[in-house]
Amino acid sequence: MSQDIPLSNGHNLVRCQQCGVRQMALFSDLTDDDFKHVHLPVDDISIDAGAMLYNAGDRALSLYTLRHGLVKLTHYLSDGSQRVVRLVRPGGTIGLEALCSDQFSHYAEAVQDSHLCRIPVAVVERLDRESPHLHQQLLQRWHQAVLDSDQWLTQMSTGSARERVARLCLFLRDDKTGTCLLPGREDIGAMLGITTETASRIIADFRRRGVVTALTRSHFSLDSKALQSVAGIYDEAA
Amino acid sequence: MSQDIPLSNGHNLVRCQQCGVRQMALFSDLTDDDFKHVHLPVDDISIDAGAMLYNAGDRALSLYTLRHGLVKLTHYLSDGSQRVVRLVRPGGTIGLEALCSDQFSHYAEAVQDSHLCRIPVAVVERLDRESPHLHQQLLQRWHQAVLDSDQWLTQMSTGSARERVARLCLFLRDDKTGTCLLPGREDIGAMLGITTETASRIIADFRRRGVVTALTRSHFSLDSKALQSVAGIYDEAA
DNA sequence: CGACTAGTTGAGCAATATCAAGTCCTGTGG
DNA sequence: CCACAGGACTTGATATTGCTCAACTAGTCG
Numbered sequence: 001m002s003q004d005i006p007l008s009n010g011h012n013l014v015r016c017q018q019c020g021v022r023q024m025a026l027f028s029d030l031t032d033d034d035f036k037h038v039h040l041p042v043d044d045i046s047i048d049a050g051a052m053l054y055n056a057g058d059r060a061l062s063l064y065t066l067r068h069g070l071v072k073l074t075h076y077l078s079d080g081s082q083r084v085v086r087l088v089r090p091g092g093t094i095g096l097e098a099l100c101s102d103q104f105s106h107y108a109e110a111v112q113d114s115h116l117c118r119i120p121v122a123v124v125e126r127l128d129r130e131s132p133h134l135h136q137q138l139l140q141r142w143h144q145a146v147l148d149s150d151q152w153l154t155q156m157s158t159g160s161a162r163e164r165v166a167r168l169c170l171f172l173r174d175d176k177t178g179t180c181l182l183p184g185r186e187d188i189g190a191m192l193g194i195t196t197e198t199a200s201r202i203i204a205d206f207r208r209r210g211v212v213t214a215l216t217r218s219h220f221s222l223d224s225k226a227l228q229s230v231a232g233i234y235d236e237a238a
Numbered sequence: 239m240s241q242d243i244p245l246s247n248g249h250n251l252v253r254c255q256q257c258g259v260r261q262m263a264l265f266s267d268l269t270d271d272d273f274k275h276v277h278l279p280v281d282d283i284s285i286d287a288g289a290m291l292y293n294a295g296d297r298a299l300s301l302y303t304l305r306h307g308l309v310k311l312t313h314y315l316s317d318g319s320q321r322v323v324r325l326v327r328p329g330g331t332i333g334l335e336a337l338c339s340d341q342f343s344h345y346a347e348a349v350q351d352s353h354l355c356r357i358p359v360a361v362v363e364r365l366d367r368e369s370p371h372l373h374q375q376l377l378q379r380w381h382q383a384v385l386d387s388d389q390w391l392t393q394m395s396t397g398s399a400r401e402r403v404a405r406l407c408l409f410l411r412d413d414k415t416g417t418c419l420l421p422g423r424e425d426i427g428a429m430l431g432i433t434t435e436t437a438s439r440i441i442a443d444f445r446r447r448g449v450v451t452a453l454t455r456s457h458f459s460l461d462s463k464a465l466q467s468v469a470g471i472y473d474e475a476a
Numbered sequence: 477c478g479a480c481t482a483g484t485t486g487a488g489c490a491a492t493a494t495c496a497a498g499t500c501c502t503g504t505g506g
Numbered sequence: 507c508c509a510c511a512g513g514a515c516t517t518g519a520t521a522t523t524g525c526t527c528a529a530c531t532a533g534t535c536g
Contacts, residue, residue: 075392095260097384100377105385121331139338142380145342150323153314157395158321158431163526185483193396200484200525209423217482217533219439399492423515433493442511455501457512 027065027134043118053094053108053116060098062118066090069114069173070188073106082090084191086145087111087171093141099124111183150231156192159232165190165202167229169222179221259398260446281356291332291346291354292449298336299390307352308410308419311344322423322429323384324390325349331379337362349421353449396432402430404469407450407460417459 006124044067047053053064053071076238088094097119099107115121127134155167180201182188188199206212211230212223247313282305285291291302291309309326323344335343338357365372373420393405406429410418420426444450449468451459 010428052488075388077392077396083392085391097381098375100381105388136338139380142377143335143338146380146383146387149384149391150313150343153299153323153391153395154315154386156322157391158315195525196483197526201483201524204484434514435494435516436492438514440494441515 005037019067027137036124041120042123044115045118046113046115047110049110051110054104055107058104060095060104060121061100062120062204063098063124064094064116064118066094067093067115067117069110069116070112070181070183071108071114071116071172072111072183073108073189074190074217075106082190083193084187086148087191088148092148094144096138096141096145099128099138111187112181128179161192161194161198161230162202164194165199165206166193166211166227169206169220170224170227170233173224175220178224179215179219182218182220184218239456279358281290281363282353283350284351284353287348287350287352289348290347291357292342292428294342294343295347297437298333298340298342298359300361301334301336302332302354304330304332305317305353305355307348307354308350308421308426309352310349310421310429311346314345320345320428321431324386325356325429326386330386331383334376334379337366337376350427377394380455391449399430399436400440401469402432403437403444403447404465405456406430408462408465408469408471411462413458416462417457420456420458422456448459 028179047069049069054060056076064150066088068090070090071094072084073086073088073094074082075085076082094108094116095104097103124138126136128138129135155171156164158164159167164215165188169180169182172179172182182203185196185199185203188194189196192199203212206227207214209226211223211226214219241311277358278280284426287307292298306327306328307329308333310322311318311324311332313323314320332346332354333342360378366376367373376385393409394402396402403426406426407418407420410420412418420441421429423434423437423441426432426441427434430437441450445452447461447464451463453459
């Protein structure tokens with residue numbers, strides 16, 4: 001099911017310590033000493049936009065840290081409809097439930113081409129026992145997952161469709177470039193609880209007003225100020 | 239801030255072990271041995287409907303297990319509007335973030351008269367270290383909090399207002415009696431992301447159709463079957 | 477070049493918000 | 507015990523929003 005791209009093992013210690021996203025990632029707080037406990041393979045994996053990472057109900061033997069890209073967690077309802085429950089950005093942890101459940105609870109799919117680290121549950125369980133750093137870090141991750149859910153609810157499922165689209169654009173904004181990579185309209189609809197047509201209309205309207213500008217098909221330049229005012233976020237420094 | 243009703247301490251061991259909600263509550267898995275580690279006071283507290291348990295930003299020194307009643311966790315937005323992020327039912331844990339943050343992240347308020355156990359963070363941290371049972375139980379609680387959030391999003395923030403109200407009624411349903419205690423219309427609005435008028439209209443309509451029947455001002459008898467069909471839940475045994 | 481998919485647009489309609497009156501409880505003070 | 511003030515709830519009329527259905531357009535990949 002999952003796309004395995006195992007790399008050479010045996011150098012996890014070095015690789016994790018040098019990881020570019022380490023300061024944000026699950027293992028960020030580990031000391032060199034802690035790393036000595038890592039004996040099982042931590043693999044890098046890459047998946048293309050649209051590819052599945054895991055599905056709800058799949059056996060959960062590893063959890064993931066997102067290095068690059070964007071992953072959506074979807075909750076499928078009995079009636080076949082779906083709702084995106086959370087978007088995970090680089091630095092975030094995916095599939096924490098592997099630590100306390102034998103199966104995943106969401107359908108996880110890459111929205112953009114993504115790179116992740118796959119960490120076996122056994123590794124995390126061991127570090128959880130032996131490294132107070134990681135133990136604390138893990139609680140933080142759980143907390144973050146809850147906060148992210150709350151945020152998702154209040155930002156992406158509250159207010160008018162216009163507000164939600166504006167907030168999504170800001171959420172996806174890359175601070176460095178001031179641009180964002182927008183998912184397909186259908187995905188946007190599932191994220192915001194609106195129809196694809198409404199999503200399309202609003203984005204088209206944003207473009208006409210110059211609030212966003214298309215650089216390529218899915219790459220947009222954003223007028224953050226304008227978006228914030230649409231989103232109902234008022235500039236504190238006014 | 240919080241309503242302290244300290245009871246006689248020193249008998250936590252006995253009191254927790256005999257607790258009626260113990261099988262559902264945080265300490266459910268503890269062995270008699272584990273209880274020996276509990277030296278700090280675990281207090282019973284009671285708060286009336288409408289009273290605050292804690293506020294976002296309050297110093298988080300304890301967490302809570304709900305014994306009876308109903309507590310809502312609200313996220314306040316910068317613009318003054320609010321959104322109920324989760325409802326906690328008896329057996330649930332409130333304020334887990336105390337374990338990894340020095341302040342609470344929500345505004346917690348009783349929707350019905352409630353009884354809770356207040357457990358100092360130090361107690362949980364100690365048991366977390368010394369009892370594998372509780373450690374596992376804690377991870378479960380975090381996971382449950384995430385699942386609850388997801389559920390809240392998909393059930394209470396998705397679909398038409400009618401569906402949402404129906405789902406809320408079913409969510410609040412007491413299995414024993416087949417009845418439910420409905421919060422005020424304004425609270426319902428904040429929970430479902432609809433206006434109080436819409437909530438009122440829908441409930442009035444449910445009453446006219448006999449889908450729900452008022453026993454007292456806030457106590458209703460439910461026709462679960464009818465509600466399920468409104469909620470879009472189809473009887474598997476059809 | 478043509479089929480296909482994603483995106484856009486339009487018109488009409490249904491659901492929900494908004495604004496504005498009422499009406500019904502409930503607790504309070506006479 | 508009753509009258510009344512205030513809040514919670516209900517209801518109506520109207521404005522908006524977003525959905526539905528349907529057609530059309532523009533890229534994209536064989």
